[in-house]
Amino acid sequence: xxxxxxxxxxxxxxxxxxxxxxxxxxxxxxxxxxxxxxxxxxxxxxxxxxxxxxxxxxxxxxxxxxxxxxxxxxxxxxxxxxxxxxxxxxxxxxxxxxxxxxxxxxxxxxxxxxxxxxxxxxxxxxxxxxxxxxxxxxxxxxxxxxxxxxxxxxxxxxxxxxxxxxxxxxxxxxxxxxxxxxxxxxx
Amino acid sequence: xxxxxxxxxxxxxxxxxxxxxxxxxxxxxxxxxxxxxxxxxxxxxxxxxxxxxxxxxxxxxxxxxxxxxxxxxxxxxxxxxxxxxxxxxxxxxxxxxxxxxxxxxxxxxxxxxxxxxxxxxxxxxxxxxxxxxxxxxxxxxxxxxxxxxxxxxxxxxxxxxxxxxxxxxxx
Numbered sequence: 377x378x379x380x381x382x383x384x385x386x387x388x389x390x391x392x393x394x395x396x397x398x399x400x401x402x403x404x405x406x407x408x409x410x411x412x413x414x415x416x417x418x419x420x421x422x423x424x425x426x427x428x429x430x431x432x433x434x435x436x437x438x439x440x441x442x443x444x445x446x447x448x449x450x451x452x453x454x455x456x457x458x459x460x461x462x463x464x465x466x467x468x469x470x471x472x473x474x475x476x477x478x479x480x481x482x483x484x485x486x487x488x489x490x491x492x493x494x495x496x497x498x499x500x501x502x503x504x505x506x507x508x509x510x511x512x513x514x515x516x517x518x519x520x521x522x523x524x525x526x527x528x529x530x531x532x533x534x535x536x537x538x539x540x541x542x543x544x545x546x547x548x549x550x551x552x553x554x555x556x557x558x559x560x561x562x563x
Numbered sequence: 564x565x566x567x568x569x570x571x572x573x574x575x576x577x578x579x580x581x582x583x584x585x586x587x588x589x590x591x592x593x594x595x596x597x598x599x600x601x602x603x604x605x606x607x608x609x610x611x612x613x614x615x616x617x618x619x620x621x622x623x624x625x626x627x628x629x630x631x632x633x634x635x636x637x638x639x640x641x642x643x644x645x646x647x648x649x650x651x652x653x654x655x656x657x658x659x660x661x662x663x664x665x666x667x668x669x670x671x672x673x674x675x676x677x678x679x680x681x682x683x684x685x686x687x688x689x690x691x692x693x694x695x696x697x698x699x700x701x702x703x704x705x706x707x708x709x710x711x712x713x714x715x716x717x718x719x720x721x722x723x724x725x726x727x728x729x730x731x732x733x734x
């Protein structure tokens with residue numbers, strides 16, 4: 377996975393995730409806990425924030441829930457993926473449980489609504505997409521998941537992931553362009 | 564305006580992949596970590612106490628139910644060395660050699676004792692047919708009959724007489 381570079385850059389002398397995990401599992405030390413949190417929570421929060429449609433409180437709730445669940449299953453972490461990928465899997469699951477609508481029900485494209493008469497940036501446009509479109513775009517285009525990984529994370533077929541990505545991007549583009557036209561007319 | 568997929572891809576890729584989480588989340592999770600640490604410490608303490616109690620109980624049960632140690636088991640078997648023949652004239656010289664043999668066996672951690680017998684004897688009960696006179700005896704500890712026989716072969720008396728090795732029946 378991760379076609380995009382991992383943003384964590386380990387400086388010389390910094391403990392690796394595995395070293396911190398071993399330290400934490402041995403002593404449950406605050407130091408190791410805080411080091412791992414500081415290293416990975418910002419990514420988890422960013423993912424939760426986008427998947428939850430920029431709802432701050434919901435994203436914080438997801439982060440806390442996902443971290444707690446992951447921490448109670450640390451013994452099960454086998455290192456088959458990076459720790460960050462593993463942690464983000466808990467974020468996706470927690471978000472899925474909170475989505476207020478079925479992920480991939482046939483929904484009309486919503487970005488053409490009047491809510492887009494205000495200035496939009498990309499983040500806001502993403503937030504106004506249906507949760508299904510948003511999830512696939514965020515996981516694929518922002519986080520770098522493959523369709524296979526998205527399918528496994530969201531419990532859907534790879535084909536569904538691909539089609540939702542295509543339709544989601546179209547909806548996102550229409551939203552952004554509509555906003556651009558609104559801005560041009562206003563000048 | 565975003566008209567091409569490439570533009571959209573680039574814009575999405577440029578989004579920050581890290582955002583600072585609200586401080587209250589870290590505080591809540593640290594508190595959770597400490598609670599779980601204490602819970603685990605309490606569990607470990609209980610488990611340790613239970614394990615120690617079980618160990619003490621098992622030790623007590625073992626002491627109460629284990630068979631009494633066999634006093635002879637660790638000491639091997641005992642054998643009588645009956646010494647026949649040999650001239651009695653140089654008995655004192657041989658006694659020194661026999662004493663040295665016995666001390667050597669003791670140094671190996673084995674029990675040994677013995678005495679020289681007088682040349683005269685009295686018979687009680689039915690008369691015996693043999694004419695050989697037992698001149699002395701040793702009681703020797705050995706692991707088995709073969710070891711006892713080997714000790715007997717090393718005894719200086721075999722240079723002048725005969726040693727009969729007989730197991731002492733302790734059962």
